[in-house]
Amino acid sequence: MGMTIDVQMNKSSGFACRWARERALISAMRGGSMEETLAGVSRSFFLTLRLLPEPMRGPASLGYLLARTSDTLADTADAPVALRLSCLDAFRVALAGQGAVPDWPSAMTDAIADPRERRLMEQTGALFDWLDRMSSAEARLVREVAEVITGGQALDLERFATADAAHPVALAGAAALEDYAWRVAGCVGVFWTKLGCLVSGGRFSSASEEVLLRRGAAYGAGLQLVNILRDLPRDLAQGRCYLPARDPRDTDELLRLHAAWSGKAMDGVREGFAYARSLRSRRIRVATVLPAMIAAETLERMRGAGMETLRARVKVPRRRVWLALVRAWAGAWRVPAGLADARV
Numbered sequence: 001m002g003m004t005i006d007v008q009m010n011k012s013s014g015f016a017c018r019w020a021r022e023r024a025l026i027s028a029m030r031g032g033s034m035e036e037t038l039a040g041v042s043r044s045f046f047l048t049l050r051l052l053p054e055p056m057r058g059p060a061s062l063g064y065l066l067a068r069t070s071d072t073l074a075d076t077a078d079a080p081v082a083l084r085l086s087c088l089d090a091f092r093v094a095l096a097g098q099g100a101v102p103d104w105p106s107a108m109t110d111a112i113a114d115p116r117e118r119r120l121m122e123q124t125g126a127l128f129d130w131l132d133r134m135s136s137a138e139a140r141l142v143r144e145v146a147e148v149i150t151g152g153q154a155l156d157l158e159r160f161a162t163a164d165a166a167h168p169v170a171l172a173g174a175a176a177l178e179d180y181a182w183r184v185a186g187c188v189g190v191f192w193t194k195l196g197c198l199v200s201g202g203r204f205s206s207a208s209e210e211v212l213l214r215r216g217a218a219y220g221a222g223l224q225l226v227n228i229l230r231d232l233p234r235d236l237a238q239g240r241c242y243l244p245a246r247d248p249r250d251t252d253e254l255l256r257l258h259a260a261w262s263g264k265a266m267d268g269v270r271e272g273f274a275y276a277r278s279l280r281s282r283r284i285r286v287a288t289v290l291p292a293m294i295a296a297e298t299l300e301r302m303r304g305a306g307m308e309t310l311r312a313r314v315k316v317p318r319r320r321v322w323l324a325l326v327r328a329w330a331g332a333w334r335v336p337a338g339l340a341d342a343r344v
Helices: 002-009 013-031 034-042 045-051 056-076 081-095 114-122 124-133 136-159 173-202 209-230 230-234 251-277 282-302 308-310 318-330
Strands: none
Touching: 013 209, 034 045, 034 114, 045 056, 045 282, 056 081, 056 114, 056 124, 056 136, 056 173, 081 136, 114 124, 124 136, 136 173, 173 209, 173 282, 209 230, 209 251, 209 282, 230 308, 251 282, 251 308, 282 318
């Protein structure tokens, strides 16, 4: 972290002002309820955010909270689809700076069962205030990634509008799945790269920005594929099949696709390891590689799994997450050999 701070303070006075403003924003987050909200809704990703040096932590945290806001709107099944789409549209318009901050209707907020998510929704105005106080360059990146994610979630809602457990709907093909993975996660890898290059410049990575953008997009999409593979039974219970199956009720076909797309997911996770190795800051390197380490172990635990195992929800135990953190900090990374032989 010290190296990153030195770079910022040795730039122009404008950069120094931006740095002071960023510190004030982080201090406000720590001292208020925003950090509690972040911890409540971010699960294991909170650890990744806490590892980041402060110049990256603020924009990355806000980007995550905005994405979780749109995710909550999209996934609140007790609210009508038309209402969720309307709220997502209002949110997207506000992100683009073309409309007022949404005032969520009670029909939407009352349908949110998780109190942590309700609290997040109550702080929408504070999130936009935070966005308005950021530097224009940082705010542009945050708005950009949040708009892409929100658009992907709206498309998702439209695609599965009539789906239920008895009438599941599958994505039309590999291209549709890859597009979805890009919209909701691959774009985050691009955001991460642009933000890192913005706040650290040439000290961010030994690789070129072009290489990082490619690796970051593949890494983000790979992480989303891991989520899709892990959550297959739970999504099917809601009528959603993200794997491009001809018949989403055919368990044998689903398991074949699961094995094949595990290979694709691991390709993306490998790009994450390569991305992280090029980073100069230890804190950013650890924050970047930790999700790859957890994803790799998740894929290992799912390898050869049947539907019953997947229904039990494959999870990496907390102690293994902490062990991964220790290994990441020590630079003791490895990509599990032979994890994915199949390819799409």
